[in-house]
Amino acid sequence: MPGFEFINDLEKKAILDLFEKNKKKYGTFPLFRPRKYVKKFEEKFANYIGVKYACCVTSGTAAIKVALIAAGVKKGDEVIIQSFTFVAPVEAIIDIGAKPVLVNVDETLNMCPIELEKKITKKTKVIMPVHMLGVAADMDKINKVAKKHKILVIDDNCEALGAKWGNKMLGAQSDMCTWSFDNGKTITTGEGGMITTNNKEFFKLCKEYMDHGHENNPKFPRGRDTHRIPGFNFRPTELTGIIGLVQLKKIGKIIKNNKFYSQFYIKLLKKYKGINLRKIPNKNKPLNDCVIFNFTNEKLAKTFVKKLNENNLVTKNVPDAIEWHYAMYWDHIFKLFGLNKSKLKQKLKKSSYILNRSVSLPIFANEKIGKVKNKIKIIKFILDKMLKNE
Numbered sequence: 001m002p003g004f005e006f007i008n009d010l011e012k013k014a015i016l017d018l019f020e021k022n023k024k025k026y027g028t029f030p031l032f033r034p035r036k037y038v039k040k041f042e043e044k045f046a047n048y049i050g051v052k053y054a055c056c057v058t059s060g061t062a063a064i065k066v067a068l069i070a071a072g073v074k075k076g077d078e079v080i081i082q083s084f085t086f087v088a089p090v091e092a093i094i095d096i097g098a099k100p101v102l103v104n105v106d107e108t109l110n111m112c113p114i115e116l117e118k119k120i121t122k123k124t125k126v127i128m129p130v131h132m133l134g135v136a137a138d139m140d141k142i143n144k145v146a147k148k149h150k151i152l153v154i155d156d157n158c159e160a161l162g163a164k165w166g167n168k169m170l171g172a173q174s175d176m177c178t179w180s181f182d183n184g185k186t187i188t189t190g191e192g193g194m195i196t197t198n199n200k201e202f203f204k205l206c207k208e209y210m211d212h213g214h215e216n217n218p219k220f221p222r223g224r225d226t227h228r229i230p231g232f233n234f235r236p237t238e239l240t241g242i243i244g245l246v247q248l249k250k251i252g253k254i255i256k257n258n259k260f261y262s263q264f265y266i267k268l269l270k271k272y273k274g275i276n277l278r279k280i281p282n283k284n285k286p287l288n289d290c291v292i293f294n295f296t297n298e299k300l301a302k303t304f305v306k307k308l309n310e311n312n313l314v315t316k317n318v319p320d321a322i323e324w325h326y327a328m329y330w331d332h333i334f335k336l337f338g339l340n341k342s343k344l345k346q347k348l349k350k351s352s353y354i355l356n357r358s359v360s361l362p363i364f365a366n367e368k369i370g371k372v373k374n375k376i377k378i379i380k381f382i383l384d385k386m387l388k389n390e
């Protein structure tokens with residue numbers, strides 16, 4: 001699972017070093033200017049993803065809002081988003097005054113590229129695929145639709161840092177990509193986010209918006225700096241930069257361990273006829289921070305989760321936090337756009353059919369092998385009993 005499992009003395013030492021090095025400068029904003037470590041984190045992160053620019057902000061939600069502003073999304077524009085996503089991108093869209101347009105997910109649990117094309121209108125400004133729970137949306141198909149209709153793609157990769165699309169890191173295929181470093185993510189800085197892009201103008205606009213509109217014009221001191229757009233404050237402190245740099249060094253191990261441990265679950269689950277593993281697009285190398293599968297009916301999924309919980313085992317978001325990850329539950333937001341509960345239900349029939357039968361098992365990347373094997377034993381015991389009784 002995430003970077004929090006790997007927080008140790010290295011992060012602590014980096015923070016103490018920062019204070020030690022700045023001892024003589026106390027009282028001159030060592031946690032803000034000159035943001036040396038944030039800049040280094042941005043550079044290393046961009047390099048890791050294989051893109052030119054990265055802009056660090058205070059959260060993944062902030063990253064999405066900043067990217068949408070940089071893309072020129074305004075009140076009344078439409079942004080296409082999928083039904084199964086954390087609520088954050090929808091919040092960012094409505095915060096700008098734009099309209100979130102829902103597309104169902106398919107068996108990959110990501111945006112259905114076929115339905116996507118049907119949702120494009122003259123008002124569509126951005127397509128926002130969300131790579132859910134470690135697996136990439138089909139970026140080739142989504143980019144093809146976007147190119148045909150000349151629409152920008154901003155992907156939300158908060159949940160799949162470390163996954164690949166073909167030979168490239170996932171996140172390098174779009175106009176802009178947004179990332180989160182909150183406590184549950186592949187690497188964590190406690191709270192934190194990033195926008196990556198190959199487009200210099202988008203990068204500059206992101207930098208300006210997240211810093212009150214400051215252009216950081218080299219001809220002027222900061223107090224006399226120039227501006228061209230209204231901005232906001234989404235600036236991270238040096239603590240984000242310094243922890244991010246340490247965590248980034250650990251990402252290889254996190255990904256390797258995820259893959260190793262997830263294989264135990266996949267091997268077991270493949271033995272059961274009544275179980276289908278999540279469909280993974282061909283070009284995708286997933287993050288493996290969870291293993292998702294579905295049963296033939298909802299009742300079986302519910303029974304399995306009940307037995308799992310009785311044995312002190314948990315799920316990852318599906319179904320334990322589905323209310324925060326599925327638009328079906330967000331009539332408090334979509335009623336603003338004329339969608340009450342029953343209209344949402346009708347619209348999201350396809351997503352519900354898939355999600356209500358699905359279960360996501362978390363992978364803890366720093367777990368002892370004995371503990372993993374014990375969990376596998378328990379899951380096998382539950383499934384043997386359940387599926388035999390079917």
Ligand SMILES: Cc1ncc(COP(=O)(O)O)c(C=O)c1O
Binds near residue numbers: 085130159179192
């Ligand atoms: C898909 C997705 N998008 C956006 C976010 C928001 O990130 P943050 O918590 O850093 O604001 C999250 C966090 O859970 C997420 O899972």
